[in-house]
Amino acid sequence: MFENTIAAISTSLSDGAISIVRVSGEDAIPIVQKVFSRNITNAQSHTIHYGFILDEQKNPVDEVLVSIFRAPKTYTTEDIVEINCHGGRFITRKILQILLSNGADLAKPGEFTQRAFYHGRIDLSQAEAVQDMIDATNDTATNMAIRGIRGSVKALLQPLIDDIMDIIAQIEVNIDYPEYEDIEQLTTGELLPMSRKWIGRLDKILNKVQMGQLLKNGIDTVIVGKPNVGKSSLLNALLEEDKAIVTDIAGTTRDIVEGQIHIGNIQLNLIDTAGIHEASDKIEQIGIEKSQEKLNQAKLVLLVLDGSNPLEKEDEDLLEATKDKQRLIIYNKADKQEHPDEINISAKTGEIQPLLDALEKMYEQDLLQEEPVLSNERQIGLLKMAKQDMLQAIEAMEMGVEPDLVEIDIQNAHNHLKEILGEVHREDLLDTLFSKFCLGK
Numbered sequence: 001m002f003e004n005t006i007a008a009i010s011t012s013l014s015d016g017a018i019s020i021v022r023v024s025g026e027d028a029i030p031i032v033q034k035v036f037s038r039n040i041t042n043a044q045s046h047t048i049h050y051g052f053i054l055d056e057q058k059n060p061v062d063e064v065l066v067s068i069f070r071a072p073k074t075y076t077t078e079d080i081v082e083i084n085c086h087g088g089r090f091i092t093r094k095i096l097q098i099l100l101s102n103g104a105d106l107a108k109p110g111e112f113t114q115r116a117f118y119h120g121r122i123d124l125s126q127a128e129a130v131q132d133m134i135d136a137t138n139d140t141a142t143n144m145a146i147r148g149i150r151g152s153v154k155a156l157l158q159p160l161i162d163d164i165m166d167i168i169a170q171i172e173v174n175i176d177y178p179e180y181e182d183i184e185q186l187t188t189g190e191l192l193p194m195s196r197k198w199i200g201r202l203d204k205i206l207n208k209v210q211m212g213q214l215l216k217n218g219i220d221t222v223i224v225g226k227p228n229v230g231k232s233s234l235l236n237a238l239l240e241e242d243k244a245i246v247t248d249i250a251g252t253t254r255d256i257v258e259g260q261i262h263i264g265n266i267q268l269n270l271i272d273t274a275g276i277h278e279a280s281d282k283i284e285q286i287g288i289e290k291s292q293e294k295l296n297q298a299k300l301v302l303l304v305l306d307g308s309n310p311l312e313k314e315d316e317d318l319l320e321a322t323k324d325k326q327r328l329i330i331y332n333k334a335d336k337q338e339h340p341d342e343i344n345i346s347a348k349t350g351e352i353q354p355l356l357d358a359l360e361k362m363y364e365q366d367l368l369q370e371e372p373v374l375s376n377e378r379q380i381g382l383l384k385m386a387k388q389d390m391l392q393a394i395e396a397m398e399m400g401v402e403p404d405l406v407e408i409d410i411q412n413a414h415n416h417l418k419e420i421l422g423e424v425h426r427e428d429l430l431d432t433l434f435s436k437f438c439l440g441k
Helices: 028-035 089-101 111-118 124-135 139-149 152-176 188-217 231-239 282-297 313-321 353-362 377-398 403-421 427-435
Strands: 006-009 016-024 047-054 060-069 080-087 219-224 257-263 266-272 300-306 327-332
Touching: 006 089, 006 111, 016 028, 016 089, 016 111, 028 080, 028 089, 060 089, 080 089, 111 124, 111 427, 124 139, 124 152, 124 377, 124 403, 124 427, 139 152, 139 188, 139 266, 152 188, 152 403, 188 377, 188 403, 219 231, 219 282, 231 257, 231 266, 231 300, 231 327, 257 353, 300 313, 327 353, 377 403
Parallel strands: 219 266, 219 300, 300 327
Antiparallel strands: 006 016, 016 080, 047 060, 060 080, 257 266
């Protein structure tokens, strides 16, 4: 399928101790042999060789280690050579240019992984997990990516694919051989329970998807409260930096201030908002409207109350507005007065450990630690499409339509599941997907 040999820089293009230039294809070893000071023509697979990269005049360009990986036991299943050179940007580019002038083509973004997919070494969900690993910003995202690389998505979906294939096969047999008495006739009455059970199993997967996405991308967490209650001080204490302006003047925060923290394996995307209250100042009112919008979108609310004073109407309004959201109610200014059995902190002095403990306890039951989940919107969207296809088939059967007439919907559900793994695909979509990968990966 791929007749050319490709090369690219596989490490970050910045000054560092080492860089890696990767070459893959039928001519990978011969091309590197042209520019390497040692004979590697007959080198065994998975061996490392010391020497020098040479320019056109056979002058040494860099002292390197060359790793040889012979097909098919390689990342792309082709012959691969990796040149470990010194990490200067100039010298790394120089070695790549030498390889390109000796017959290699510059790899497109994601082309190494694309070749691994087309050669059947990995499925499409595993290919996407490779990029997820690169993009991971927390332990949970990393754990999800490594499970994806190991094939967890296929393991999750294969029973659904097998069961729906059994249904299709049975319908096909009934259509092709209706006269055979020893073949069990599949009726709507038999197919409906099978289809509903299949939907139930798919729903269990979808129910975990939302939490999986939250844990992977971070949980959008809004800090709300009336003006001058200590929201900005809390944000600064959580981030351990003075990111938000803090004064004794009510209404200092008039726009959204953001930051990120990690609590155990969980990433919280913190958003400090303007105090929500009635305001006559037009600029302050715009900030309050933004705060209300962020509150509506938030997955977690940190509601800050002034623990040193009785609750006011603005506090009561916020308690009512957030009652249906996942939230923690926090009593600030504990240095002045504490509330038994509540989360008491002093944001001004940085005494916020009770809040950190509450957050860690809230997410300590990470149900995704060992269970596979779908990792991105493409996979989730296709799973939802498969569900919709089967629901259409069920609706038709409930109206009395014969199984052979609803087979097209069931077949579509099957195809959408297979598309998650890349076993059914469109070339243009694959090109778009792999173009988002890093150059050299």
